[in-house]
Amino acid sequence: MDYAPRIKSESSCRLDLTQEKNQLNGTQIEIQVFVSRSVSSEIFPLRHQPQGILSSSSSSSSSSSSNYTASHVNGCLMFDMPAENSIPYDRDAEPFVEVDPTGRFGRYDDLLGSGAVKKVYRAFDQEEGIEVAWNQVRLRNFSGDPVFINRLRSEVQLLSTLNNKYIIVCYSVWNDDEHNTLNFITEVCTSGNLRDYRKKHRHVSIKALKKWSKQVLEGLDYLHTHEPCIIHRDLNCSNIFVNGNIGQVKIGDLGFAAIVGRSHAAHSIIGTPEYMAPELYEEDYTEMVDIYSFAMCLLEMVTMEIPYSECDSVAKIYKKVTTGIKPQAITKVTDAEVRAFIEKCIAQPRARPSASELLKDPFFDEVRDEDSEQTS
Numbered sequence: 001m002d003y004a005p006r007i008k009s010e011s012s013c014r015l016d017l018t019q020e021k022n023q024l025n026g027t028q029i030e031i032q033v034f035v036s037r038s039v040s041s042e043i044f045p046l047r048h049q050p051q052g053i054l055s056s057s058s059s060s061s062s063s064s065s066s067n068y069t070a071s072h073v074n075g076c077l078m079f080d081m082p083a084e085n086s087i088p089y090d091r092d093a094e095p096f097v098e099v100d101p102t103g104r105f106g107r108y109d110d111l112l113g114s115g116a117v118k119k120v121y122r123a124f125d126q127e128e129g130i131e132v133a134w135n136q137v138r139l140r141n142f143s144g145d146p147v148f149i150n151r152l153r154s155e156v157q158l159l160s161t162l163n164n165k166y167i168i169v170c171y172s173v174w175n176d177d178e179h180n181t182l183n184f185i186t187e188v189c190t191s192g193n194l195r196d197y198r199k200k201h202r203h204v205s206i207k208a209l210k211k212w213s214k215q216v217l218e219g220l221d222y223l224h225t226h227e228p229c230i231i232h233r234d235l236n237c238s239n240i241f242v243n244g245n246i247g248q249v250k251i252g253d254l255g256f257a258a259i260v261g262r263s264h265a266a267h268s269i270i271g272t273p274e275y276m277a278p279e280l281y282e283e284d285y286t287e288m289v290d291i292y293s294f295a296m297c298l299l300e301m302v303t304m305e306i307p308y309s310e311c312d313s314v315a316k317i318y319k320k321v322t323t324g325i326k327p328q329a330i331t332k333v334t335d336a337e338v339r340a341f342i343e344k345c346i347a348q349p350r351a352r353p354s355a356s357e358l359l360k361d362p363f364f365d366e367v368r369d370e371d372s373e374q375t376s
Contacts, residue, residue: 094106094124094126095108096108096124097109098134100172100174100183100185101174102172103126104125104126104127104172105123105124105125105126105132105134105171105172105185106123106124106126107121107122107123107134108121108122108123108124109121110122112133112188116141117137117138117141117142118135118136118137118138119135119136119138120133120134120135120136121133121134121136122134122188123185125171125185131188132171132185132186132187132188133185133186133187133188134183134185135183135184135185135186136181136182136183137152137181137182137183138180138181139180139181139182140180149182152182153173153175153182155257155258155259156170156173156182156184156254157173158259159173159184159230159254159257160172160173160184162222162223162226162230162254164218164219164222165248165250166215166216166218166219166222166249166250166251167219167222167223167250167251167252167254168186168187168189168241168250168251168252168253168254169186169187170184170185170186170254171185171186171187172184172185173185186252189241189242189243189248189250189252190242190243190244190245191241191242191243191244191245192241192242193237193238193239193240193241193242194212194237194238194240194241194242194249194297194301195236195237195238195300197242197244198237198300198301198304199304202304204301206302206335206338207366207367208247209298209301209302209338210363210364210366210367211247211367212247212249212301213294213297213298213301213364214359214364214367214368215248215249215250216235216240216249216251216294216297217294217355217358217359218355218359219250219251220232220235220251220287220290220291220294220355221354221355221356221359223251223257223287223290224287224290224354224355224356225356228259229259229287230254230257230258230259230287231257231258231259231285231286231287231289231290232251232254232257232290232293233257233258233271233280233289233290234253234257234271234272234275234293235251235275235290235293235294235297236272236274236275236293236296236297236300237297237300237301238253239251239252239253240252240297271289271293273308273314273317273318273321274296274306274307274308274309274317274327275292275293275296275297275307276289276292276293276321277289277292277293277321277346277349278292278321278322278324279349281318281321281322285349286349287354288349288352288354289349290355291345291352291353291354291355291358292345292346292352294345294355295342295345295346296327296346298338298341298342298345299327299329299330299333299342300329302332302333302335302338303329303332303333305329305332306329307327307329308320308321308327308328308329309327309328309329310327310328326346330342330343337363338363341361341363344358344361345358
């Protein structure tokens with residue numbers, strides 16, 4: 001009998017068909033198959049006969065010999081190829097690798113983002129039926145600083161109480177003592193972060209950039225006027241997120257925000273060097289460091305260049321920032337109004353306008369009037 005196996009897989013494979021019985025019409029035949037590499041499910045028609053369908057399978061990835069049962073139906077060999085060492089499929093089980101203590105949120109293995117101390121995974125909210133982000137902070141990175149760990153836990157817990165449309169929603173926070181992690185669930189925006197979104201859309205009007213910037217300031221104004229005052233400390237375009245279908249941006253990654261209360265002063269160095277205000281390096285600063293970082297975000301939006309990209313080390317960035325040398329990217333801002341607005345935001349701390357003051361700046365008149373028309 002002449003068989004013509006066709007293989008979809010790019011992997012090479014050798015099929016040795018033996019022990020066939022002479023009677024094929026509707027009767028069972030024994031076929032021994034030697035597979036040198038894994039083979040995807042495929043159709044094995046008899047040559048010159050109508051093509052049929054092969055039942056799905058998987059095989060061992062190493063060379064092996066197994067007995068399979070096949071029947072001859074409509075001119076085709078129909079194989080039943082059970083997977084070796086296969087795990088029974090539970091149709092009711094979700095493909096989660098981890099579930100939160102309440103059973104509401106399930107984590108997939110898909111990584112959305114990763115940093116020095118935190119990983120963000122795709123997850124699912126089984127109560128609301130929506131995808132969410134599972135943020136996981138590895139506390140072993142701070143094992144020598146239990147005071148910081150306790151502060152981090154309390155701050156993330158407080159962040160879960162925030163309620164503003166320009167701030168990423170935090171649904172739940174809990175500790176995993178077994179794995180020594182701090183976990184919190186946040187909403188997912190449809191279009192990813194602002195940095196990647198801007199790269200995809202290179203020809204964006206100044207008007208659109210103003211709309212995005214205004215929303216970021218709305219979020220900062222909420223944080224800075226919150227009681228207690230909250231300083232983001234790590235605002236940059238990679239943790240501002242976009243719902244592109246409605247042109248909405250939201251501030252995220254608040255895991256290392258500082259809650260400073262009435263003093264409005266903080267004393268630890270946290271942030272992304274290219275976006276850090278000079279006074280942040282001095283470990284004595286207020287919420288005005290977020291205004292400086294906002295200006296660097298706007299600079300990146302306009303030029304599509306990360307500030308201080310001319311520096312090849314953190315030490316060089318530190319030296320330029322602390323000595324008042326502006327990033328080279330600012331020379332590429334050709335719009336005088338935009339440049340003046342950025343300069344205003346990176347002035348000395350006492351001279352910087354607050355977020356609420358900036359929202360009243362004439363810079364936003366164009367988009368402010370449009371917002372008024374839409375709400376009227």
